[in-house]
Amino acid sequence: MYKLTQKSYIAGTWVSPKGEAFQAQNPATQELLSEHNNCLESEINSAMEAAQQAYPVFNQLSPVDHANFLIAIAEEIEALGDQLLEVCNQETGLGLPRLTGERGRTTGQIKAFAEIVKNASWVQASIDTAEPERAPLPKPDLRKMLKSIGPVAVFGASNFPFAFGTLGGDTISALAAGNPVIVKGHPSHPATNELFAYAIGNAISRCELPQGVFSLLQGNAIPLSVQLVCHPLTEAVGFTGSLTGGRAIMDATAKRAKPIPVFAEMGSVNPMFFTNNVLTQSAESLAKALAGSVCMGTGQFCTSPGVIVIQKNDSFVNTLAETMSANPKGIMLNAGIGQAFLKGIQEFIATGEVEWVNNDEASLTSTTDNALLPPNVVLKTTASAFLKNPQLQSEVFGPATLVVECDDDVQFTQIAQGLEGNLTVSIHAVDEDNALVKELIVLLEQNTGRIIFNGFPTGVEVCGSQHHGGPYPASSNGSTTSVGIDAIHRFTRVVAYQSTPAQLLPAALQNANPYNIVRRVNGKFSSQSI
Ligand code: NAP
Numbered sequence: 113m114y115k116l117t118q119k120s121y122i123a124g125t126w127v128s129p130k131g132e133a134f135q136a137q138n139p140a141t142q143e144l145l146s147e148h149n150n151c152l153e154s155e156i157n158s159a160m161e162a163a164q165q166a167y168p169v170f171n172q173l174s175p176v177d178h179a180n181f182l183i184a185i186a187e188e189i190e191a192l193g194d195q196l197l198e199v200c201n202q203e204t205g206l207g208l209p210r211l212t213g214e215r216g217r218t219t220g221q222i223k224a225f226a227e228i229v230k231n232a233s234w235v236q237a238s239i240d241t242a243e244p245e246r247a248p249l250p251k252p253d254l255r256k257m258l259k260s261i262g263p264v265a266v267f268g269a270s271n272f273p274f275a276f277g278t279l280g281g282d283t284i285s286a287l288a289a290g291n292p293v294i295v296k297g298h299p300s301h302p303a304t305n306e307l308f309a310y311a312i313g314n315a316i317s318r319c320e321l322p323q324g325v326f327s328l329l330q331g332n333a334i335p336l337s338v339q340l341v342c343h344p345l346t347e348a349v350g351f352t353g354s355l356t357g358g359r360a361i362m363d364a365t366a367k368r369a370k371p372i373p374v375f376a377e378m379g380s381v382n383p384m385f386f387t388n389n390v391l392t393q394s395a396e397s398l399a400k401a402l403a404g405s406v407c408m409g410t411g412q413f414c415t416s417p418g419v420i421v422i423q424k425n426d427s428f429v430n431t432l433a434e435t436m437s438a439n440p441k442g443i444m445l446n447a448g449i450g451q452a453f454l455k456g457i458q459e460f461i462a463t464g465e466v467e468w469v470n471n472d473e474a475s476l477t478s479t480t481d482n483a484l485l486p487p488n489v490v491l492k493t494t495a496s497a498f499l500k501n502p503q504l505q506s507e508v509f510g511p512a513t514l515v516v517e518c519d520d521d522v523q524f525t526q527i528a529q530g531l532e533g534n535l536t537v538s539i540h541a542v543d544e545d546n547a548l549v550k551e552l553i554v555l556l557e558q559n560t561g562r563i564i565f566n567g568f569p570t571g572v573e574v575c576g577s578q579h580h581g582g583p584y585p586a587s588s589n590g591s592t593t594s595v596g597i598d599a600i601h602r603f604t605r606v607v608a609y610q611s612t613p614a615q616l617l618p619a620a621l622q623n624a625n626p627y628n629i630v631r632r633v634n635g636k637f638s639s640q641s642i
Contacts (some may be wrong), residue, residue, distance in 0.1 A: 113195055114310050118148045118302070120330045121309035123153055123162030124316070124323025129155050134299055134332040139484050140444050141375070141449075150304045150331035153339055156294075160345040162293035162324030163263035169322050171260045171290035175627065176385035178232035181319045182288060185279060187221040188311035188318075189215070189549070196307050200273050205303040210409070211274065218274040221281055221574055225288040228597050234258070234288075237620045237631040241642065242611070255414070255621040256608035260290030262347030264603050265340045267361065270300040270445045271354040271412040276594075277301070278308035280326060282350030282375075296340055299332030300446045306330075309499045338364045348603055351376040352594060355507065355585050362588055369438075375602045376580060376588040379507035380535040381418035382569040384551060385524060387541045391425045398540060399431035402513070403439060405568040407423035407488050410442030411511035412449070415536055415569040418507060420515045421495075421527050424614040426433040429492065429515055433470035436488040442511060443484055449509060450483030456508035457489055463504070465497035486510060495523040505532050521548055528555040532591065533583030559583055561590060 131150025138145060173181070189196070197211045206214075228234045235257040242253035249342050264286040268277040275281060283293045297305035309328040316325055329336065334463045341349050341364055349365060351358050351374065358376035381469040386398060405417055422428060444450035460466045469490040489512035498504050498516045508514075518524050524550075525635045530535070536559040556563055561582030572580060572595055580595035581587040587594075592602045609617060619626050623642040 113383055114192065114307060116146070116199070116303050116306055118146050119306070120151050120155060121306070121313060121326075121328040122159050123166075123327050123358055124258045124313060127155060129330070130337070131331060132333060136203050136274050136300055138202050139446060139448060145203065145304065148299075150333045150336055151329040151600060152336075152614065155329055156200055156336070156343055159294045159324075159327035159329060160343050162322075162327065163294055164324070164345045166292050166322035166324030167260075167262060170292060170325050172456065173290070175230050175232040177319070178288075179226040181315060181321060182226035182229060182284065184315035184318050185284070185287075185312055186219040186226070187442055188314045189219055189222075189279065189308070192307050192311055193483050195446060196304070199307060200301060200304040203304055204270070204273055204445055206273070206409070206445075214272065214274040217574060221275070222279070222284050224574070224597055225284050225600065226603050228600070229288050231629065232620055232627040233629040234597070234600050235620050235629070237629060239631055239633045239642065241634060244434075247365070252611045254608060254610050255586065255612065255617065256606055257618060257620050258601065258604040259290075259607045261603050261605050262291060263345055264291045264293050264348045265343075265346045266293055266349055267337065267349070267351040267353060267357070268295070268298050268415075270298050270449065271409070271414075272352070273298070273301045273304050276352040278305045279312060279353070281594055281599055282352060285594075286348070286350060286603040289600050289603045291603050294327045294329065294340065294346075297328050297330045299330070302330050304319055314599040337361065337575050341365045343385070344370070346372060349376070350594070350602065351378075353378065354509070355379045357513055358588065359407045359585075364385070371601070375590050375592055375594065377414070378585055378587060378595040379509060380414050380582065380586045381507050382415050382534055382538070383419040383421060383527075383531060384417050384535045384538040384569070385421045385528070385540065386428070387539075388423045388425075389542045389544050390540045391422060391428050393542065395425055395428040396431045399428045400435050401434055401568065403435035403488075405570045407436065407439045407442065408512045408570045410444060410447055412509060413570050415572060417500075417538070418513055419505070420513055421524060422515060422517060423524075424517045429469060429490070432513075432515070433490045434588040436490050436511070437470045437598060439488050440485065441485050444486060444510060447483055450486060453486055453508060453510035454483055456506065456510075457491070457512060460491055460514065461506065461511045463497075463501055465493050465501060466504070467492045469515070488512070490515065492517065495519065495527060499526060499530050502532075516558070524548065525551055525555060528552045531556070531559045534560050534587040535580060535582045535586045536560065536562045538567060538569055540566055547590065561586060
């Protein structure tokens with residue numbers, strides 16, 4: 113069993129930073145947990161300099177050695193055993209079954225990256241051979257591939273302490289591409305962060321890699337985050353969290369003398385459209401299933417359904433409200449998130465256009481005493497109010513959903529057109545709705561990362577064809593995904609080699625094709641040697 117130290121981990125050394133102290137809270141008992149201290153500029157500098165030194169060695173690892181490192185990380189996470197689950201449960205209140213599942217998803221994700229790193233195919237090698245006789249000008253030999261980008265700063269979210277945490281998808285995809293990673297630990301679960309740092313430290317030692325490949329900076333101070341992303345040696349940022357946090361990181365990074373890419377995956381309201389025909393057939397069962405999706409994980413998922421578009425249907429709304437009220441209350445991740453949830457509900461009601469269907473304001477006031485245990489909330493508004501008030505598209509992170517009642521199909525399409533960027537949009541429809549649904553799809557393709565049919569947005573499959581991203585404000589770059597193996601492409605840069613002597617080319621671009629990878633050779637995909 114690892115003995116927790118409340119320290120930060122800078123390139124293989126545990127340090128006690130001198131910044132202000134902070135404490136996480138057990139959301140189930142409200143007990144304050146061990147004190148940690150904020151890292152300061154000196155720790156950022158040490159971590160970044162070590163990362164810069166480690167980079168040339170780390171990025172030249174053979175595919176097999178690189179994959180073995182990732183496997184070693186997964187093994188070291190597994191070796192933490194129940195301690196990881198128990199410590200994290202204390203800090204997040206997410207419960208052991210959920211955390212056990214999330215740990216499996218996290219180590220599974222790491223192993224999937226190890227697989228693609230081992231076969232080296234992710235580099236998207238492309239070769240155009242020379243045509244010296246071409247007239248009027250000879251064509252040079254040109255070859256290109258993806259290469260690592262350099263030290264990456266990573267910020268995880270509180271609601272996925274494993275899958276989007278210290279060794280979550282952002283860190284692992286950056287490491288898989290050959291980049292050192294410096295994590296700014298989430299202050300809601302610092303002991304969990306420390307356990308992960310211990311695990312990756314062991315993996316680094318086992319694989320005899322330079323220690324600067326990984327550092328963990330604990331802290332909860334905004335200047336720490338800003339200094340990290342503005343450090344001259346930081347080459348990219350991976351962020352998962354709220355729109356407020358992501359936007360702050362994007363804005364701070366935009367002021368750098370040298371711009372760098374920021375891949376921020378942020379909040380989303382994940383609208384769902386239910387056609388009249390589908391509700392005529394199964395209003396009650398869909399309302400019950402929807403209540404389950406909204407309340408899952410106390411609504412603390414970036415894919416939680418926050419906007420429900422229907423034509424007026426009292427049976428659907430009443431069943432949704434009754435089921436949500438009957439569902440047990442869940443625990444919020446931390447007091448800040450709980451308070452933001454209650455404030456969000458109050459702000460919606462304050463517009464004068466939103467009705468709280470399954471409760472009243474008196475109950476909201478009484479719950480402010482314990483923001484960690486909020487009610488399950490169903491709100492309702494009209495399509496015209498929704499269309500004229502952009503605030504109603506804000507994420508209220510927690511167990512709440514806003515039903516938007518339309519007068520007709522025309523308002524359905526107006527809403528589809530007026531949506532901001534979202535990670536997902538779902539459509540529940542039957543065959544007779546195909547004309548309407550086709551119209552919706554054309555509009556939703558403009559503002560949505562993933563369109564789901566007759567399903568619910570919670571539960572994200574981790575596989576190669578997954579796309580977890582969307583136009584702003586869902587993410588800073590709708591072309592990339594933070595889930596699935598394509599997440600690796602974010603932390604890379606293309607390098608082309610022109611007329612390069614054969615013996616100087618990277619192995620992936622050599623004529624012999626030593627890794628047997630599929631390459632585009634003179635416009636055709638092939639795994640043959642040249
Ligand atoms: P958060 O408050 O934004 O925290 C994420 C990180 O950003 C933390 O390290 C936080 O550190 C830092 N941060 C927050 N505000 C900042 C600011 N103004 N300046 C600099 N750094 C800042 O997010 P969270 O509450 O933990 O997570 C819940 C949110 O994440 C929800 O909105 C959810 O939808 C979203 N999420 C999105 C995805 C996705 O894939 N799109 C996945 C999971 C969660 P400090 O607290 O120290 O400032």
